[in-house]
Amino acid sequence: MDVLTPRSLDEALRLKTEHPDAVPIAGGTDLMVALNFDRERPGVILNLGEVPELRGWSRDDGLLRIGAGLTYAEAMAEPLRSLLPALAEASRTVGSPQIRNRGTLGGNLGTASPAGDSLPPLLVEDAEVEVASLGGSRRIALHEFLVGPKQNALAPEELIVAVLVRPSGAPQTFMKVGPRNAMVIAVCSLAVAVDRERGELRAAFGSAGPVPLLVIAPLAEADGFPALVASAASPIDDVRGTAAYRRHALRVLAVRGLERCLAA
């Protein structure tokens, strides 16, 4: 096992081309668990902690470019918090303060867990993922980037560089169900937005199907929306909860989410 620590994005991309099997590490909140529990022994670990291009965020003509290394704690801070309120709410539900100081949006995308907390709010905001390799970069719509449970559209020589979002300004919220009042993996979660400009009700759920999924309906169809969200889910029974409960909870969350956003 070896650890490579590039100091620039170019160097990182070059190393990823040389070692396509290298496993990137940023916040370490997923990979370190696999290492500590002896579940993974990658030949090469690519430490992205020293790549300045992955840090921070910028705004250009209304488009936010959020570095893959942005932590949840940073997503909770102003002005990002006001620009992407549901993402900030979701970030507050991630693990513990320690995890939020360390875990990154890029990591959440890379792991592509159905329970990834940042994914529903980013889906609701039509985020795109910017990925790059030595050959150049490309943008992938988030819903196309998430291809299966813990599977994404990244090619072996590519790295996740940024998340691109044009904040809708729509009232939005995020809710996450867990059996404990802090520090839980989502039994199920839901981001909801009421986008009056586009005339859309938008919701994306987590932990209720193989990938987080976006559900859209016309503004006028608020009454049927909770049922629509619940029926779009394909939850399973597992140690964290039952399929029946997840479907039920999504319906409740959708009702409450709409109520919050419509009141805003």
Add this chain to the structure above:
Amino acid sequence: MSAPVPLLVARCRALPGSAAGKHSLELGRVGESAARVDGIPKTTGEFAYSSDLAAAGMLWGHTVRSRHAHARIRGIEISEAVGMPGVHAVLTHDDVPGEKRYGLEFPDQPVLAIDRVRYFGEAVALVAAEHPEQARRAAAKITVDYEPLEPVVDPERATEQEPLHPDRPTAGHGYLDDPRPNVIRSMVVRHGDPDALGDVSVEGVYEVGIQDQAFLGPESGLAVPDGEGGIDIYVATQWLHVDRDQVAPCLALEPEQVRIHLAGVGGAFGGREDLSMQIHGAMLALHTGRPVKIVYGREESFTGHVHRHPARIWAEHRAALDGRLVAVRMRILLDGGAYASSSTAVVANACAFACGPYRVDNALIESTCVYSNNPPCGAMRGFGAVQTCFAHEAQMDKLAAVLDIDPVELRLLNALEPGDVLPTGQTLTGSFPVAEVIRRAAALDPPEPEELPRDPLRLPGGSGNTTHGQGVRRGIGFAAGFKNICYSEGFDDSCAARVRLFAGGAGELQAEVHCAGAEVGQGVTNVILQVARTELGIESVVLAPASTADVGSAGSASASRMTWMAAGAVQLACRAALEERERTGVDVDVERVYRHPRTWPLDPETGQITGGPAHVSFACAAMKVVAEVDVELGLTRLVWIGTAQDVGKAVNPQAVYGQIEGGTAQGIGLALMEEIQTRGGLITNASFTDYLIPTTLDVPPIVAELVEDPEPDGPYGLKGVGEPPTVVSTAAVLSALRAATGRELARVPVRPDEIVGL
């Protein structure tokens, strides 16, 4: 003789004497709140826990464990592992030098699996290597040829399946003779006329999941060969001498050749009564001639100790219209898992306290614990009383509803008092203020409901932001419970203490106390020092590190007995030392053994006392809980808890409050979230990601009142305090949840599905 272990020295330095200058602490006498003597090193990181130890030339031990719940072992291939880099030893059952089996009470568990594994995580082989990763890689190269067998996983069917222990290890120990396969112990308590009819009756079937102690410091220790064939084992444990007495025969050593030293203990709660790494570490150390440290990871820890017995309980309560209990009938089924551990005593406790702290003239209580291929169960805080308290308190609430009597009044009406007779036939003597704790807890006023809007942290679902008030209902619940203090049923229960009195440099009297009572976090170190200061009338008292080498057995830090027993022993030894010094005028060193009042076995056929009391003493508690429940999502926020507890006499009030708060939190965990889940005997949630324990956002403010009614037989009038809060809190939380939801909620931990009615 033994190799020095530098970090242990640091821990000793942390005992009184190190707290200097501004930070010197008033350590107090009996009855005074005193800051912990180990408090400062524990906050600075200097305190050495068992996993912190190191020694020159140390190797890391690793345990290969079964991935099957039940399988025959056809062969174990270790040759590839032996040659791996850094590996110094690979051992199997063939290498166990002495007895191949051990056990806390019955030697039914192989040191390393021989021809069969009986639970998921059973130890099969050992590796010692220079780095833990080398040990892990070598372990991965050990091939165990398993032939999977059908696991016994349903306790209801266990008595009809092939016996997992055909030699019946627990038979012939004076228990009811029950020839059914896989019975660890069955017991009947028959009292009065169990067929007596009341005016009303209520019935229920209750279920309790497997709870884990989830102590934060995983099992760990360091074994150091002494160069003369013996071994020093520095370990986190609850009972040094019983460890020694299990370890020595398996190593084919004399007891004196095995010295167990207490290392820093990161919590115990019953989970360190049985052995974990002790024999394994010693085998590797003796084999390699080098110190060997074994530290379990969290996943391994879930298979490294016994858990709280899961239970299925049927109960029927009959009462007169005025609310008086007429008869209680209960059937209790406990799943003991693969090995006996202390299951036989848990059965007896479940039976003996099944009716709660209430006067019941007619009762029929049947309790059975079975072997299975589920995770082994044994001691955990509350020890059989937690499960039945959950059932009897649910029944009392049902009865109150049927009779339209206030639940608190119903409990007061039936509250036991000294002079009453328990279902075992034992007459209550001494202190037992049941009505007083019920009245005091009931009198505590919960806060008014808080206005909306609130930060979601102050609503059910907490940081998940799931409600802004929608679906939230408030409920207030109440429960009372009790449990025995000290060991019971004729066990010869003792504790030794040694006191050395000597003149210091300036001629002033100083004392050094030895006691092997395990400081597991409960604060017995302070108790020992407070008692010694009180008895000797001096300040300069130090407590030597606990070790089997220096003093006799203290018994276990369990059964809420350690404070009682250590206080009794230290008091006795101090008085003897003073007397001897007075008589001889020279430095003295005396050891004394304390015994609590004797107990007698229960009749195996009737569960009635024989010859004298079966239990030494009892402690009770009552608790009021305010919960807010999101009835649409099934999520809960506890708002407030008020409790009153019978403590006899608080030796260190601050520590007693700490025990009550912490014990309550563990009961909250069982009520709301804690359960080891299994599938076919395999644990499916062996991590802190999926085995959840309460956080700061799950435990509400707890107002506790101490009811001090001195126990005549207890030193200074004290009783143990660790278990009653855990016994009563699960039941009290569920009572509040029922009040909020109107649902029966007959299983803990309660699942959101059940609250919403799915």
Add this chain to the structure above:
Amino acid sequence: MRIELTVNGERQEADVWAGESLLFALRERLGLPGSKNACEQGECGSCSVLLDGRLVCSCLVLAAQADGHEVVTVEGLAGDGELHPVQDAFVRAGAVQCGFCTPGLVVAAADLLQRSPQPSDDEIREALSGNLCRCTGYQKILDAVSLAASGADA
């Protein structure tokens, strides 16, 4: 592989295995066992340290990632013979029982008070929600943080 880092103000070097956590390196390579190994998956906070001034779980930091960075552990909080106010408050409030969670909680509480000297009860609870304690039920831990914040002598 060799790493160089600043720990509690001192330059340190260590040879680590590539898969080793910062926690293991601190405990087993650098003689600083104060940070505890309770879950090794970021679910208990017992291994909390400050990495470049931010509270993190050292079990989730690859030792190699700490190369060139600054770490403060529980051993680095107390000054010359003076306990950190949070440490002192923990002892006085009775917030310590078995103590295995204590180092992580002390670091987390010190971090909170550094950012927010007068935290509300909710703020304290949220800030410490990643630190599990199995013994105390948290009440006295919350009391200790309030005590430290109040500056009462302590």
